[in-house]
Amino acid sequence: MKILRFAVVFIAILVLFIFGCRKPERPEGMPDLTPCIVSVTFGGEKIEGVGVQLHPQDLTTNEWVSGGRTDVNGKAILKTGAYFDGAVPGTYIVSFQKFAEPELSPDGMLLQSKPLIPKKYMQGQSKETITVTKEQKEYVFELEGLK
DSSP: OHHHHHHHHHHHHHHHHHHHSSOOOOOTTOOOOBOOEEEEEETTEEOSSOEEEEEESOTTTOOOOEEEEOOTTSEEEOEETTTEESBOSEEEEEEEEOBOOOOBOTTSOBOOOOBSSOGGGSTTTOOOEEEEOSSOOEEEEEEOOOO
């Protein structure tokens, strides 16, 4: 009986791995993407774990949001539609986010994480812009006011 359970679980995991880990088909109508890396620094220091999102400035010409998370070198390799490397050339409003690790209150309740990026850089408030072109592959943002 244990062998049968093991076999069923093994087959289920194998099926999930084969079919569940595939990159989805490229969406119909997705324009060509250009490689795009965003470097984020605070006070000249590279910051790991910053979420970077590019929101099109003009939704009539581009509806594709791109994003990524900075690595140990402070660089985010952007993806469009979460799976496809690069961004559609065009002008974007750039937002950044990074939160402190969640903490527990004395009574064991999960407290809201504190933002580590000033609100002026967050989605809906950021004034930072970027124009992605096929000629330029990397863009650098020096953020101020790290908490």
